[in-house]
Amino acid sequence: MNPSISAEATLTRGPLDDAKAQLAQAVAQLDVSEGVHRMLATSRREMAVAVPLRRDDGSIAVYEGFRVQHNFSRGPAKGGLRFSTAVDLDEVRALAMWMTWKCALVDVPYGGAKGGVAIEPREHSLGELERVTRRYTSEILPIIGPDMDIPAPDIGTDERTMAWIMDTYSASKGHTVPGVVTGKPIALGGSLGRASATSRGVAHVALLAMASRGLDPARTSAAVQGFGKVGRDAARFLQEAGVTVVAVSDVDGAVINERGLDVTGLAAHVEAAGSVRGFEGADDLDRDALLTLDVDVLVPAALEGVITEDNAAQVRASIVVEGANGPTTQAADEILTDRDVLVVPDILANAGGVIVSYFEWVQSNQAYQWRESEVNDRLAERMTNAWHAVVEHAGAHRITYREAATALAVRRVIEAHDLRGLYP
Ligand code: NAD
Secondary structure: OOHHHHHHHHOOOOHHHHHHHHHHHHHHHOOOOHHHHHHHOOOOEEEEEEEEEEOOOOOEEEEEEEEEEOOOOOOOEEEEEEEOOOOOHHHHHHHHHHHHHHHHHOOOOOEEEEEEEOOOHHHOOHHHHHHHHHHHHHHHHHHOEOOOEEEEEOOOOOHHHHHHHHHHHHHHHOOOOHHHOOOOOHHHOOOOOOOOHHHHHHHHHHHHHHHHOOOOHHHOEEEEEOOOHHHHHHHHHHHHOOOEEEEEEEOOEEEEOOOOOOHHHHHHHHHHHOOOOOOOOOEEEOHHHHHHOOOOEEEEOOOOOOEOOOOHHHOOOOEEEOOOOOOEOHHHHHHHHHOOOEEEOHHHHOOHHHHHHHHHHHHHHHOOOOOHHHHHHHHHHHHHHHHHHHHHHHHHHOOOHHHHHHHHHHHHHHHHHHHHOOOO
């Protein structure tokens, strides 16, 4: 192994360091040349753009935007678009690399990508968000497309954002191109079941993990960090499966009810009040105290780097299901593993989103719509297959589920790379 790669990989300072350390672990198990390791540790293409915005008051603001395409060996790049002030190039690089592994693990024919604009969406009107989205899209237009790179919603973006991207891209081409994004509104060719697919997959593997640890859902408690597109429906699906969801949080705070939250009522409260705080059917709780509650299952579904070496020893859940990308730092992961906490890694746990994004892309490219039951059945089948592959590989090699998932994925990407060869 190249010493500079391994040295970099052992210094865990941020998501990119964690992603590189995970890659280094996978590479150590596989027979990978130094050159191929270096290729896999490097994005194939990166674009940094300025996104000027004419604000509603006539002033002009300028935001940083990025699109990173980590790998194309298995197909076009695929990954979400994030609007958050925490966005920077290294975060986007890490998220793009994780997308490559996720797509390979669940065997969808994509490489990984990610995009971001360093903006706080809650501080902007709808008109401003539309102008930012359209300008960002026009800046990255040369490198996206249904056969090149297909964005989807992520933190701070939603189906409306995808509609604006699709429209901006289509206007430049002179005809409608629905396959340029996934997570679109149904009326524009979005897939039935896409909006809740990530959450459905999270709940699906959470139930498989509970079964593997002998936990009966009816006697199992859970806490969910984040009540956005992933967390809200993950809490709902877990509750529908009989799990007692005792606490959830968002950026503004957390709520707890030991007897179980009314997740549907809470969603209505958030719709009206903008936050989980102050929900009548629960008590307010310190936001970050949720992570160390005495529950069986913890679902971090907000952002990366929340379970760290500072709080990992206090996590009391016996199962952590990573709804978010990169919620557990590398140092925290080691602490949880030593404590026999079962961590279902992000590239497996939240892969339901990209699986149904793939189904949406197939439907968009064929101008055909599948039944929702068909989408959900195929999603469940792929999640179950990926779960069993990871469990089997982890057992055979006596490694963690994260190490197994990453190794399986990296092996698939290398196989594709080897078959294609290095150009020229
Ligand atoms: P979102 O913007 O819809 O929701 C994010 C939620 O997290 C919000 O409720 C926000 O208030 C909350 N939050 C932010 N900071 C918090 C904090 N410090 N503590 C508690 N809550 C906090 O975003 P999303 O699409 O639900 O994405 C959440 C995570 O899931 C991200 O890591 C994303 O990359 C990942 N993910 C999303 C999808 C998808 O299909 N949307 C797919 C795979 C992975």
